Amino acid sequence: MGQREADDISFGTVEPPPCHQPLEVIERDNRWIIREYYPTEDAIEEQIRTFGTHEDRMDAMRQARTTMERRQYPCLVRWDTHNSVGGLYWNPSFETLIVEYSDLLREWVVVPKDDHFVFQTAGSTSTAFQLGKLVLERFDFKTVEFYTRDGTLETKRDHRFLRNEIAQSGVRFNRGPLPESVEHPAPGSETTAVDGTDDDGEPSTPEDSSMTAISSIAPVVPDITRLQTIDTEGILHQYETPWEGDTAQIWVLDPEFDDHRTALHAFGTAIDDWTDLASHSGVVPIHERDADPSAWVIYDATGTPLSTCREELSMEERLWILTQLADVLQEAQRRSIYRTTLAPSRVIISRAESTRDRSYIDTRLDRSGSARSISARIASPGIERRVRDRLGQRTGSRYMAPEQLQNEAASTTPVYRLGAVTYWLLTGCEPFHDQQAYTNALAAGEITPPQELADLPSGVGDCIQQAMQPDPNDRFRTAKQFAERLVERFHRS
Secondary structure (H helix, E strand, O other): OOOOOOOOOOOOOOOOOOOOOOEEEEEEOOEEEEEEOOOOHHHOOOOOOEEEEEOOHHHHHHHHHHHHHHOOOOEEEEEEEOOEEEEEEEOHHHOEEEEEEEOOOOEEEEEEOOOOOOOEEEOOHHHHHHHHHHHHHHHOOOEEEEEOOOOOEEEEEEOHHHHOOOOOOOOOOOOOOOOHHHHOOOOOHHHHHHHOOOOOOOOOOHHHHHHHHHHHHOOOOOOOOOOEEEEOOOOEEEEEEEEOOEEEEEEEEOHHHOOOHHHHHHHHHHHHHHHHHOOOOOEOOEEEEEOOOOOEEEEEOOOEEHHHOHHHOOHHHHHHHHHHHHHHHHHHHHOOOOOOOOOHHHEEEEEOOOOOOOOOOOHHHOOOOHHHHEEEEEOOOOHHHHHHHHOOOOOOOOOOOHHHHHOOOOOOHHHHHHHHHHHHHHHOOOOOOOOOOHHHHHHHOOOOOHHHOOOOOOOHHHHHHHHOOOOHHHOOOOHHHHHHHHHHHHHHO
């Protein structure tokens, strides 16, 4: 099949999203390969596209997720064995497809959620529903939701991967054998896939894009010779660069706000709090910072985001991570720093022998001592949200506390956010994952009990829910108290 075509679906004049295959990360010859996924060898008409090969699975996953989002691949399949899928990850742009009635067009439309592109229109409900299912499968959206004419959700349909539960424990998934030429891509395919052309079809190289970024940021941040752009769409521009043998990331305030006193003050205050907390080993250190000619900060980014490596962690390691985070948040509470913006993407994980106090975890929980090799650190605590909030550009998060909906923070706000991260880390589901308009459920505390989503020891779910109470006064008083109670419940089991 090669790259799939969507010509058999009628589209308007606006270009649709790319119709890519899913990506997969799979082990071959003790190395992890990132490549396009194909269900059977009958579906392959040309050499499979390969995007990278790594010795370490974490490194492969990190590149795969970046490739998925930047090249607009719909989803990523991570294999544990040749017939066992360990994880499914969706590009946010391909999360939800909607079939609804448009009063403007006076027709039924098939559209991505939060996007204006119309895949298809139909004059009848039944035709629209069939088209919705077709687009779901053809473009590999995670879910399609079908709404009635008055806007009520009637039903939804999940992607075939989810319907077949291919990532569930014990489920065997055999997509069929692939030919030898596909299992071992021909030399040069990786380079061609990654560096052959840019999005406009013109030849490009990593050096070209890097030099473009350097030319724009060099006047702002000194001594930068290599640079990779991560995100320059928002108020804060983010880059990555080598730094003294490791990796560093850079936040730069959008140059449009160089003279904006409110934005500069919010940025500076957030960096001041970060600097105060950076003396703690659980906070990533700041290398350099300045406010002239623009506001910027360079910080250590060595490690892997927690959001990409949950499946690789044992339960003992997860508990150890949570206790380390609790230790940081306890210090933040002591310093009256309540806007830490804790979330899985803001926790950096690395493996190294730790000499930290393990008083939270009874040694019987981790007899091998393996959890001590996990180090968890919080990166850029609160900087993005503070700047956005001060500029009136508030954004939601399933990990935020209810009071943050009103741009407020309480002394127990960090406890709530730790509870939300714990909810995800122990269940695999984000808080309010089953709610579209999650802010209403968040404010009311209407969350699915974690014990209904995962097999947890008695009392663990209640402990998490207490940390996530909508009333700040009903939560644990400190992050340490919550962590101690959580581990105690595991110990009793």
